[in-house]
Amino acid sequence: MSALLEQAFRLAAGELGMASAAWLFVRESAASGGATAVAQLRDALGRNWPVLDAVCAGWQGGCQAPAIDPQPLLPALQGVRQLLLVGYEADWVDALLAALPDPGLRIGLVTAGDPLADWSRMLDNHAGRIEAVDPAAFQTWAGPRSVLLSFVYGRSAQQLFVLPAWLRIAGSDVRLQFRELLGWHILAVPLLLYPRWLVATEAETFTAVPEVAA
Amino acid sequence: MNGISAFFALLLMLTLVAQAALPSHRLLIVLSGAALSCLGAALSGLGGLERVFAGVPWNVLVILVALGLFTRRLADTRLFGLASLALVRLARARPLALLLLATLCTYAVSMVLNNLTALLVILPVLLAVFALAGVSQRFLVWALGLILVACNLGGAATPIGDFPAVLLLGRGAMEFADYLRQAFPATLAALGLLVLGVLLLRPAREVPASPLSRRLTLATLARLYRSTRLDWGLLGPCLLAMLGMMAAWLLLPPAWGIDPALVAWLGGGLALALRPGEGERTLKRSIDTEALMFLLALFVMVGVVRETGLFTRLAAGLLEVPLPPQGQLVLFLVAAALLTGLFSAGPSMAALLEVAEVLARQFPPDAVYVGLALAVCAGSSLFLTAATAGPLMQSLVERAALRGVNGSRLQFGFREYLGVGLLGFCVTLAVAIVRTLLAVR
Numbered sequence: 001m002s003a004l005l006e007q008a009f010r011l012a013a014g015e016l017g018m019a020s021a022a023w024l025f026v027r028e029s030a031a032s033g034g035a036t037a038v039a040q041l042r043d044a045l046g047r048n049w050p051v052l053d054a055v056c057a058g059w060q061g062g063c064q065a066p067a068i069d070p071q072p073l074l075p076a077l078q079g080v081r082q083l084l085l086v087g088y089e090a091d092w093v094d095a096l097l098a099a100l101p102d103p104g105l106r107i108g109l110v111t112a113g114d115p116l117a118d119w120s121r122m123l124d125n126h127a128g129r130i131e132a133v134d135p136a137a138f139q140t141w142a143g144p145r146s147v148l149l150s151f152v153y154g155r156s157a158q159q160l161f162v163l164p165a166w167l168r169i170a171g172s173d174v175r176l177q178f179r180e181l182l183g184w185h186i187l188a189v190p191l192l193l194y195p196r197w198l199v200a201t202e203a204e205t206f207t208a209v210p211e212v213a214a
Numbered sequence: 215m216n217g218i219s220a221f222f223a224l225l226l227m228l229t230l231v232a233q234a235a236l237p238s239h240r241l242l243i244v245l246s247g248a249a250l251s252c253l254g255a256a257l258s259g260l261g262g263l264e265r266v267f268a269g270v271p272w273n274v275l276v277i278l279v280a281l282g283l284f285t286r287r288l289a290d291t292r293l294f295g296l297a298s299l300a301l302v303r304l305a306r307a308r309p310l311a312l313l314l315l316a317t318l319c320t321y322a323v324s325m326v327l328n329n330l331t332a333l334l335v336i337l338p339v340l341l342a343v344f345a346l347a348g349v350s351q352r353f354l355v356w357a358l359g360l361i362l363v364a365c366n367l368g369g370a371a372t373p374i375g376d377f378p379a380v381l382l383l384g385r386g387a388m389e390f391a392d393y394l395r396q397a398f399p400a401t402l403a404a405l406g407l408l409v410l411g412v413l414l415l416r417p418a419r420e421v422p423a424s425p426l427s428r429r430l431t432l433a434t435l436a437r438l439y440r441s442t443r444l445d446w447g448l449l450g451p452c453l454l455a456m457l458g459m460m461a462a463w464l465l466l467p468p469a470w471g472i473d474p475a476l477v478a479w480l481g482g483g484l485a486l487a488l489r490p491g492e493g494e495r496t497l498k499r500s501i502d503t504e505a506l507m508f509l510l511a512l513f514v515m516v517g518v519v520r521e522t523g524l525f526t527r528l529a530a531g532l533l534e535v536p537l538p539p540q541g542q543l544v545l546f547l548v549a550a551a552l553l554t555g556l557f558s559a560g561p562s563m564a565a566l567l568e569v570a571e572v573l574a575r576q577f578p579p580d581a582v583y584v585g586l587a588l589a590v591c592a593g594s595s596l597f598l599t600a601a602t603a604g605p606l607m608q609s610l611v612e613r614a615a616l617r618g619v620n621g622s623r624l625q626f627g628f629r630e631y632l633g634v635g636l637l638g639f640c641v642t643l644a645v646a647i648v649r650t651l652l653a654v655r
Binding site: 003005007010012016028031090121 | 292295338342345346347348422425426427429430431433434437438439440441442443613614615616617618619620621
């Protein structure tokens, strides 16, 4: 049964993002069977999905909803004409789009991630507001009023845990081509297990990582 | 059979066998076969390229291209993804209910869209549900197999659903309303029998189900489509264009000379012109060149064989088989179904229609043509490779990388499909034979 649950989580994580999918699964499990169901979910999937494990642990510790606040990002996006997302977290992207002051801001999403993800289905949720950007062509979005934004899932000393796509995009030359390389720390709970599916990178690969509210 | 007939027939057969054996090179193979046929026709005095091309039913190709583009624009409205989501909600993610609703939905969609598009718009949601809810190998095979056969039956139900019927319409063999009136009930009966047969086999008996997995399935799907909205600005005019095409096909008197292909061209053109920028992009990117070139090559090869008079002689030979007339007709239908199973619907229909036209002088023409379309539909369901939708479904399932209860990868290929295909073949062919015999009685 856990193989089927794992498959379901992978599909959800591939298209919603690991944190968004984790909160969804925890919410539904809690609504279905309370704390026992959340503990069972953590036992079944936590080891393979550290973000889910962290969210389960957070829920068990009293953090029962994600902290989604795009406000700390907004100053860095003032006057920006192009925003390119590297990675996707549905709950956070929806909140960011709702908070953006400039409706004319051009937004792109680099289509690098789980090969099972259906990118058109993901983008259909944004009614043309977000454009798909091929990883090989992301530099066509570069410019003095362009910003790269990715999601940060945790930190350890000087390292941040990010999606593998970030390492492929954020080469040393790229720093000079965009105004900002923003990291959005989205997990208010610490990662307790080895962050499988994520990679560690130096904090300096970002120009700013606004902290998430605890 | 004289030497020239034998040469071109052999060339056609070899080309068909080669393209079936080497599907990754099928376009190159059929185009080479067509080029050799043209060369042979020129050298043997049958006629030059101009004469061969004059025999190509261009209006059939126009219908296929126009309806393909129209379908693309209709899919761009997100109608089908949202409709599939509504089905899953209606079935409350229960496997058997989902199987039944998906089958009926696929049948209905295939009646107006080509089979490839019907699968492309329905399968992503269905496979997502299978991944979220979890299914067994047995359920996967019966569910997808049934959907594939429903796709073929829906395509045969209307004159615009799939190539064989489009060919009948485009060549003027049958009127739109006559075909619809006769083929629709037969395909619906075949679908009903097939669904009944599948239900008796209890395909969902090994599917694990828990309230939590159903809850997670529905909640995740709701999030995957959380803000997806219908594009009413495109959908409304597309539906109007479709109604207009239907009305024109059904009501316009043939004496006006407005060919069904012209109606499709105007309707497809209208759907593209609604938003010129997107329409132009669709026109440049979405024409199925592979299918178009494949059919053109087949028409050329079949046309050259027709010029030798072989099909007329084959039909005459069939009429000399020592069987009562009804028996000869049944023999023709069985042969048509088996040939389609081996060579797929396009080549079989293109060649067999030539024979059917001769048989139509002996029997009521509509009975022969509808019987042939149903027999070709039966053959399309026999093997996974018999219809183009089969390999597409296989590749979509492979891409979805579904796993079973024990974590093993679920398979949907030629071998797994065979049982469903055989059932679909037998049921559809039986309906085709019974219907044809009743019609010629």
